[in-house]
Amino acid sequence: MKGDIPPKRPAAASPRGGRRPRGGPSVAEVPPKRPAAASPRGGRRPRGGPSVAEVPPKPSDALAALVARAEGVLARVEALLPPVVPDPDWTKTTAARWRKRGDRGWLAPVAHPHAVDLSALVAIDAQKEAVERNTRQFVAGLPSNNVLLTGSRGTGKSSLVKAMLAKYAARGLRLIEVDKSDLVDLPDIVERIEGLRERFVVFCDDLTFDAGEAGYKALKVALDGSIAGPSGNVVIYATSNRRHLLPEYMSENLETKHVGDEVHPGESVEEKISLSERFGLWISFYPFAQDDYLAAVAGWLASFGLGAPASAKEADTRTREALQFALQRGSRSGRVAWQFAKLWAGQQALRRRS
16 A cells, blocks of 8 residues: 555755765765865975975076176176286387286386496497397397396396397387296297387396296297297397306216216206307306496496596595495496496585585
């Protein structure tokens, strides 16, 4: 009978208010989905991938940052370096010095070169003739030699080179002074002036070396020994108190060998001679005799505007003072004569003013 059929039970409500489908799990049994974890930058992390913070930067970005930092460092370093100095205008400059700061070198013009009158140099007539003849050949574009001037101190070696500049600057002679410590830069200096129409004397004053110095080998190569031929518009004039430019020791004589009646120097002596031998012209200077010294005094006094003494008494006084001045200095030389002449000329000028 219809009344025997049991009534249908209503479907159980899910926790969210819906009905549970027949034969399936209840809605309450399905675990809820977890929200995606937020990245440190506020975004959502993609499923199965690393967070945005864990993604490494691109190599191109890192390289660009490194280049930018390097450019900043270089800009600050360049601000500390001296500016690039142009080469002198040799039509207006007669003398220059090679200057160096760090690895950068340049030719600095000399505003007021020391002009020495050749006629003021006395007691060295033979030396003046030899150096002037070689300089005339060089200025004229004829074959000429590198010159080494050696001998006693204060006898006019450096003054003779300066006198050559004063006499022949109008004919294109130019002077470049290079310190011994900068001789390693000789190839760079020659490269700067090679091909110019002026004639250049590279001047090395008071040149001496100790064993193992870098400038020693550089000078040997510059004189004669480079694969490149010598420049036609450059010669080297050097002065030294040592004939062979290097110290000589007694122990080196022990290396000398006797082969029959011949004497063969040791290798150490041969090495020292090899540098000075590359100068084609050797000029020797000797100590002044008393008459030479007094003649030099008279010559320098004349250059300061003081002529011959007015009386014999004044002549005797000047001679006595000059000899006493040399005795105090322990030397009779052209340099001492020049120093006394300045002292005497200054004293006479003060007396005239008072």
